[in-house]
Amino acid sequence: MERFLPLFTAVPLLAGFACLLLKRAAPRAAPALSVASMATLLLLASAAAIRGEEGVAFAGGWGVRSSGEGSFVAGIALVLDGLSRLFLLLVAVVGTASAVFALRYLAPEEGLPLFHVLFNLLVAGMNGALLAGDLFNLYVFLEVASLASVGLVAWRTGGAEVEAALKYLVLGTLSSAAILLGITVLYAATGFLNMADLSVAVSGGAVPRVPLLLAAGLFVAGFGMKTAAMPFHAWLPDAHPSAPAPISAMLSGLLIKTLGIYALLRVLPVVTGMDGDLRAVLTALGLLSMWGGVLLAQAQDDLKRILAYHSVSQMGYVLVAVACGTWLGVAAGIFHAVNHGLFKSALFLSSGSLERVAGTRRLSGMGGLFRRAPATSAGLLGACLSISGVPPFNGFWSKLLILVALLSAGQPAMAGLAAGAALMTLVTFVKVQRKALFGPLPARLEGAREVPASMFLPVLALVLLCLASGLLWPAGVDGLVGSAADAVASPDGGPGAVRAYVERVHGGGPR
Amino acid sequence: MILYALVLVLLGLGIHGLLAKRNLLKKIIALAILDYGVNLLLIVVGYRAGGGAPILLPGEDPAAFARGSVDPLPQALVLTSIVIGLGVTMLLVAMALRLHQRYGTLDVDRMDRLRG
Structure with a gap:
């Protein structure tokens, strides 16, 4: 499997370049190329997940070198372990669904190949960040x-879209600057960029505490902004709804997790470990996002803005769970992040279908659409049940697991607050269903028609996955999520997980 | 030491400009200044007093080279970072241009259509 690791980035990159090259000669080929590259990734990622692959690949024939003081990594390492494996699979699943959805959703207008160039670049960047073994490559891919x-948020080039994209880019650059500053501070203190080497240096105890805390603070701020945790959330409710629906699904379903949650989970244990102060900060951010997001969502009428605010809120759950610091908390957080990726992308895709059916994104302009567009409505309904935490959908189990993790970590007040926010989520989505799917059909929508199958099938497939991961999680999903949590925290609370990561990196590749 | 102080000044200027200026172009310039602050810090971190250019000549002893030159890694990072910064700035300016065509102003307070 090690030999195939670069493919996770190379396949979408090549597909993107091919779209660019064929821009004039075969503009119709671009959507097919996107679907093909996503399907290849899906195949690779499922193979890795089913076989439980782990491994390290080194770019350009470099590898691990030994010196008098122990071994260190020379060159660029790509690391596949439980955590990156699970997120690679999530990227491939949501990417495939979005690429298929985009086939008929986007009209074959001028510039469609460029859309697919950016789409493939987005996936290449996320996969690269998931596999990066050192901080600087993480930063570059990010x-x-x-x-x-x-570019994709600004795709429709209207005033509001460009403004949202500009705001997104300014805040994104600020967060990237914070991350690069953190990397610089760490490099100055330790002389390493590779995360395995870093963790050896830090656990050796010779590194002073102040730069470590400074770096951890910068990382929490930078990656927190990428996660859109409150109070760093302001860009998300503008940026995600402005993008075309398949891109909203990619951004809300994947990007805030791969660049935010995943990066935090990967970097923080290596740098400082999950120590008390850091956990308190993450808990505060999580709590604020959880409640702030859900409350602000109540006031919205635009379906996509409701969904965007709920992304902020659901990321709050993940942060609160991860901040427990226990193995169970980390596992619950990862499980919820993956589940959120599935149902939020289903929700955003169906919001695109509903916009097509009803001609508006405003809930007040919809009603009674279940009879007009049963397949789209069934997809939306399933995804709504899932995000609201109705059993037996996956959202119920991960929220339950978060509550159990909070209780067993001795935070009953926190568990109560999380349960309260879950109720508020249920209230919003009951409202969404009543306004959009049921009730009287407005006269304006008498002629509303169902969307083509290539638009509702990806949504139904995602909802089926939600249901399957809800019903089967003790059997199959548990192994995936469990091994992902093993990569971050040890069940005994010791440093075993980080040590295993170091051994994997230092033990792999040519010497 | 003076260089470290300069890094702080650049970072401060960048953040101040980003928050206080209403003109979009000035915000973009502030972001560029912030970027250069981080880049300068990277260079300063890799600098060694009296160190030579980090070019390993054929036949040169690697250990002696490592003692006698500045750290080449941060320089490689800064090159990458400058390229990324170029891309970001160009994208920002292109979008600012588009907004100026649409609204006829670069004042962020007067184009604010979004509720946040």
Whole structure:
């Protein structure tokens, strides 16, 4: 499997370049190329997940070198472990669904190949960030994904879209600057960029505490902004709704997790470990996002803005769970992040279908659409049930797991607040269903028609996955999520997980 | 030491400009200044007093080279970072241009259509 690791970035990159090259000769080929590259990734990622692959690949024939003081990594390492494996699979699943959805959603207008160039770049950036074994490559791939996503948010080039994209890019650049500053501070203190080497240096105890805390603070701010945790959330409710629906699904379903949650989970244990102060900060951010997001969502009428605010809120859940610091908390957080990726992308895709059916994104302009567009409505309904935490959908189990993790970490007040926010989520989505799907059909919508199958099938597939991961999680999903949590925290609370990461990197590749 | 102080000044200027200026172009310039602050810090971190250019000549002893030259890694990072900064700035300016065509102003308070 090690030999195939570069493919996770190379396949979408090549597909993107091919779209660019064929821009004039075969503009119709671009959507097919996107679907093909996503399907290839899906194949690779499922193979890795099913076989439980782990491994390290080194770019350009470099590898691990030994010196008098122990081994260190020379060159660029790509690391596949439980955590990156799970997120790679999530990227591939949501990417495939979005690419198929985009086939008929986007009219074959001028510039469609360019859309697919950016789409593939976005995926290449995310996959690169998921596999990066050192901080600087993490930063570079994160920038690739961010810049591609800015272009996609501004895609429709209206005033509001460009303004949202500009706001997104300014805040994104600020957060990237914070991350680069953190990397610089760490490099100055330790002389390493590779995360395995860094963790060896830090756990050796010779590194002073102040730069470590400074770097951790900068990372929490930078990656927190990429996660859109409150109070760094202001760009998300503008940027995500402005993008075309398949891109909203990619941004809300994947980008805030791969650049935010995943990066935090990867970097923080290596740098400082999850110590008490850091956990308190993450809990505060999480709590603020959880409640702030859900309350602000109540006031919205635009379906996509409701969904965007709920992304902020659901990321709050993940942060609160991860901030427990226990293995169970981390596992619950990862499980919820993955589930959110599935149902939020289904929700954003169906918001695109509903916009097509009803001609508006405003809930007040919809009603009674269940009879007009049953397949789209069924998809939306399933995804709504899932995000509201109705059993047996996956959202219920991950929220339950978060509550259990909070209780067992001795935070009953926190668990109560999380349960309260879950109720508020249920209230919003009951409202969404009543206004959009049921009730009287406005006269304006008498002629409303169902969307083509290539638009509702990806949504239904995602909803089926939600249901399957809800019903089967003790059997299959548990292994995936469990091994992902193993990569971050050890069940005994010791430093075993980080040590295993170091051994994996230092033990792999040519010497 | 003076260089470290300069880094702080650049970072402060950048953040101040980003928050206080209403003109979009000035905000973009502020972001560029912030970027250069971070880049300068990277260079300063890799600098060694009296160090030579980090070019390993054929036949030169690697250990002696490592003692006698500045750290080449931050320089490579800064090159990458400058390229990224170029891309970001160009994208920002292009979008600012588009907004100026649409609204006839670069004042962010007067184009604010979004509720945040």
